[in-house]
Amino acid sequence: MACFMRMLLVGFASRLHGESYYKALFRGTVEALSGFKGLEVHPSIVTEPSAIDAGGYDLVLAYLLTGGTSKLAYRVLTSAARRPVVILAHSKHNSLASALSLRSRLAEAGVKVKLLYFRDRDDLLEKFTLLYKGVAAGYGLQHLxxxxxxxxxxxxxxxxxxxxxxxxxxxxxxxxxxxxxxxxxxxxxxxxxxxxxxxxxxxxxxxxxxxxxxxxxxxxxxxxxxxxxxxxxxxxxxxxxxxxxxxxxxxxxxxxxxxxxxxxxxxxxxxxxxxxxxxxxxxxxxxxxxxxxxxxxxxxxxxxxxxxxxxxxxxxxxxxxxxxxxxxxxxxxxxxxxxxxxxxxxxxxxxxxxxxxxxxxxxxxxxxxxxxxxxxxxxxxxxxxxxxxxxxxxxxxxxxxxxxxxxxxxxxxxxxxxxx
The missing domain is CATH 3.20.14 (L-fucose Isomerase; Chain A, domain 3)
Known part of the structure; x- marks a missing residue:
């Protein structure tokens, strides 16, 4: 009896870093993660405070595409249904710096949060596969x-x-x-x-x-x-x-x-x-x-x-x-x-x-x-x-x-x- 968790991938970006840059980056990541069951993608990259509906999801993947996004992501994620959050951060454009700030803010607000840092597509796939297996194992345990x-x-x-x-x-x-x-x-x-x-x-x-x-x-x-x-x-x-x-x-x-x-x-x-x-x-x-x-x-x-x-x-x-x-x-x-x-x-x-x-x-x-x-x-x-x-x-x-x-x-x- 298969039972899959639902995950929502949301991209966050600052327009200061260039729309063509972060859209291409997000598109590549979506393609890399497309094989994971239960993964859905928010229809647009979030660049300003807005509402997202996370109520039907078990896990939110918050991808900080650029720096200058920790306050934005915090406001959006805490106003949505409180779901566990995995922050995705890459090595350029101050993504990691914003991710560290967001992790601290969410933890202080009582949100279950984890940071997944990666260098490139291969590193992302390797690390996300282990994350997915571990989280899916815990989720499956709760649905035995x-x-x-x-x-x-x-x-x-x-x-x-x-x-x-x-x-x-x-x-x-x-x-x-x-x-x-x-x-x-x-x-x-x-x-x-x-x-x-x-x-x-x-x-x-x-x-x-x-x-x-x-x-x-x-x-x-x-x-x-x-x-x-x-x-x-x-x-x-x-x-x-x-x-x-x-x-x-x-x-x-x-x-x-x-x-x-x-x-x-x-x-x-x-x-x-x-x-x-x-x-x-x-x-x-x-x-x-x-x-x-x-x-x-x-x-x-x-x-x-x-x-x-x-x-x-x-x-x-x-x-x-x-x-x-x-x-x-x-x-x-x-x-x-x-x-x-x-x-x-x-x-x-x-x-x-x-x-x-x-x-x-x-x-x-x-x-x-x-x-x-x-x-x-x-x-x-x-x-x-x-x-x-x-x-x-x-x-x-x-x-x-x-x-x-x-x-x-x-x-x-x-x-x-x-x-x-």
Missing amino acids: RIVEVNDQPDVSAEGKLFADKFGAEIIHVGYEELWRVAEEAGAGELRELRDAVGRYIDLSGVEEEHLDKVLRVYYALRRLTSTHKANAVVIDCFPLILKYKVTPCLAVAMLNAEGVPTACENDYYSLIPLHASLALTGHPGWVANPSGVTSDGRLRFAHCTIAPSLGRNCFLMPHFESGRGYAVACEYKAGAVLFVRVDRDINGLTVYRGTVVRSGMLEPGYCRTQLVVDTGALKPEEFIENATGNHHVFIPWSEGLTEALKHMAWWLGWRVDFRN
Whole structure:
């Protein structure tokens, strides 16, 4: 279910700088940004106080084409509907000087504001792409439609807190409804799902009866997501394992691989970076537990639900705690990662950098996919001392990822703390 924010690009200029100059400059920028969904352009460059209608937009892009525009832009923007503002500034004609003045004025007036300075068209595209990804990730978080599966009569307290915080919509599904849908899967549907899993995971050696039961959970979550037009899933899995003698690990892994952020253990804190990973990198995140320090002094993480698109040499084996079928074991493909934890008050992100040293089903005493990470100057004991919870979400590293996370945090009004 796509949901795009609406952005209004408004150019501001002083006529002292020459109409032909700033019109050509504005036209070039409009062309450069034309590929971004949801972007609309104000029909005329603003050179004197006038009214603009920003009421239907989520974000205003105020492009200061020349100097001498900070007071003008301030008057226009504060008289319009109060929307977050990104100021665009280039390197000539005192654009940056006016942008710095405008940022200060808007911040003092209580407007959420960010300055994006660029040197040329290529620099603009690179920086604006990261801004767009980050802001779109935050916006998408506020427009999630989540299926929550639990054994309670209604949405959990954690779900209600999440909905209050972001305005997301949560659809409650009980275990009985989940299993009713699961039992509707016919032989053809199960064969289709087995083929989908087999494209990623070696299924040799699995017991067909047990695999079919696991695939029914996968089928049900897929169907429920589609029926409710949802774009995320949270499932309280341990009571499900006890009641139905089956784990949802493979279903969680496959949904994440298919681009539906899915969190196990009813963990809404992890759902946030799972969503962010897909939005910012195009790759799913992976929820993992800190599982101690290795003999060579590195952090170990482990969990049973890795999206197989993140791995290689993947196979299925019994779930760690319960011994039920099936958990996912993979070697992790990415070499560099960020791992992220959302604060308990849901007002900030703590972000760590890591290099994968080894991964896979390394030892029997842990969850089935294990990751040993070199955290550089950050000592494992320091991490353990300061960690604010168990689940951390691993995101494959890509250029500009940290900047995009900062933009997402700005949109949400969060702090972001990079620890190493």
